[in-house]
Amino acid sequence: MVRKVAKAGKAAAAPVKAGPAISPLAPKTLANLPPLAGVRLATGQAGIRYKDRTDVLVAVMAPGTQVAGVYTRSRTASAPVEWCRAQKAGTARALVVNSGNANAFTGHAGFEAARQVAESTAAIVGCRGQEGFLASTGVIGEPLPANKITRILDDLVAAGAAGGWRAAAEAIMTTDTFPKLATVSALIDGRKVTINGIAKGSGMIAPDMATMLAFVFTDANLPAGVLQELLSAGVEQSFNAITVDSDTSTSDTLLLFATGKGGHHPNISKASDSRLAEFRRKLDALLLDLALQVVRDGEGAQKLIRIDVTGAETDAAAKRIALSIANSPLVKTAIAGGDANWGRVVMAVGKSGEAADRDRLKISFGGQVVAEAGARAAKYNEAAASKAVSGRSVEIAVDLGLGQGKARVWTCDLTHGYIDINGSYRS
């Protein structure tokens, strides 16, 4: 079995499945994550669905590690989501993630498979079953062969090492074209702590949340309640502000673990503590970084689109309008074609159901006003407007002129690549 275990910190034994070409929106370089005190990682090949690539990640955390989570709002959530949601103690010792099978809509047997993986891991690590966290991503409705995972757990736990973040991010990929990694450091009361995060996701991405798994680890010493408050707030402007295709997964999972093994800062018991201001800001930045990497890897994406809505009646109204634009196939295909078709933005505002006054609406592409006062802008310039939607990065701004509500969301364009990926591959 050892040959199937890639020790963390070394390259995986087998190359990661290449899949389609790397997204043109991928970061130029991958973040280099430092080791994190209190976290050991290992990846392995369970052969669940993929051949010749890693498909299992095990993270073992120091005793006392605190955890917070945010999960899909789907009414048909996967077995691992149900398992994680049920763990209320706020402590975690292990995380096991597999790719290739989502263990979703797999009935009672699916939940038993999840339990079996969690309890087997706990027995090896030496903790309670409820301190074992799980996530699965891949095809829906296939029974998960838990024994393929459990039979390599001994080796994986033994192989765990302090580094290996890139290998970890690679093991959880499905249709992703690049691994998603981010790291920041922050001072808490003058003591430096580190936050490392990995994520996966490229389709079935929509609030709330996405076919999206993200695992964030810090060596800060923070209780579960504080972590949950920080995470729930941070997710609104990051993972809950992105959409690729409006489709919400059964499996979305975002976990934040705090080992308390770095920094040695004083105990902090409230998220509102001013000594957490920098940590919160850096955590938010890391969550947004990971979320944008997911959009940048949107299936078939050729352009990253940022949508700012201002002047709506409320922030919630602004977000619904922004998502109506972001999810409109007609807006997304127009931008794919380099067509500054602001009429489709008007349409998407109109269909959102939120208050809008045609004569107060102002629409800009790349900072140029294209429509205002109920009609095309007087200074409208087709060539300049087309240029604003022709690059890799497109900015759409809509001001409703009604109130103070605002929201920012990100999406990508809708291209032939999306059809290719989703019309031929049972992901």
Next chain:
Amino acid sequence: MVRKVAKAGKAAAAPVKAGPAISPLAPKTLANLPPLAGVRLATGQAGIRYKDRTDVLVAVMAPGTQVAGVYTRSRTASAPVEWCRAQKAGTARALVVNSGNANAFTGHAGFEAARQVAESTAAIVGCRGQEGFLASTGVIGEPLPANKITRILDDLVAAGAAGGWRAAAEAIMTTDTFPKLATVSALIDGRKVTINGIAKGSGMIAPDMATMLAFVFTDANLPAGVLQELLSAGVEQSFNAITVDSDTSTSDTLLLFATGKGGHHPNISKASDSRLAEFRRKLDALLLDLALQVVRDGEGAQKLIRIDVTGAETDAAAKRIALSIANSPLVKTAIAGGDANWGRVVMAVGKSGEAADRDRLKISFGGQVVAEAGARAAKYNEAAASKAVSGRSVEIAVDLGLGQGKARVWTCDLTHGYIDINGSYRS
């Protein structure tokens, strides 16, 4: 100017713009609509946007014609929609429709352009301006050159004739690949009346309603209030039960005119009158026929998909679930690829926000149960399931197992054709 007017009943002077190849889902033959007492039609070439094809339809109705309408719920509705909504008298003498320009988001000038067309028509026909109904379809945000229409109105009104339904349907096409026509007859108290309808639409199609124009004419003698009640009820199971891309147009307009010139049946003052039962049933069938022709011409459509949801908590919940499935890009691309990916149906049920119990959910493709009791069906047969999604017509049935709510909606698959049409053409 006469050379630009195609007299109704004859072929238009120039061939209708061919556009992309005719949809493979198009009806084998076009319905042949009989003349309708009290309606005269003419089409012409105003040259608003298209060259070498007709782009204006004028219908002149007999004095006393009653009218009912259903319009888009968009908050950014077009000027013609605003014009029609404002006419409360319930009588109509003329309808002017242009293609190539939606007269939407065109500000005060757009409304004035609409008024100019309506009042010019009224002056020629000899009626009040508010008896002139309007619809425009095409690009959003371009000023409508009303004079291009008004300068040919004299000739068009003079050229009006009792037939010419196919030419009428062709003049209002935009990205449509075939004209949409339907006719039925019904008995009211033993007297035969006829209902003729035409429609256009192929993208930006979603409840409520669609980039969809439909005009239905009957020679029955029914007051506006009765017509409105029949129309509002009929639209729910037809035009409000179809979606191509979830995008709702600024211009959707469905008008029902009753000239009272046929049949000579007794006056009827209530929609609930039992003598209207057959008329209502036939009208509903005609509305559904036209609505399905719109879906069959969905941009890029290769397959017609019917979705039945039963066992939901309410009918409204069932419809939201059905539309969540119908609008899911992942469901639509899977079916395009002939992939019986029922996991994506589970996902779409889960994201709808409506109550669902994984363990009671039952999903069928083409009558074969593929998932039930929280997991893949015991008798699941991949080959048979794939076959069920491989033809031109696909039937998905979902039973929630919770209550009595049910709904049926139609959509089409999402293909490369949709991207081609919408990524390169400012429709």
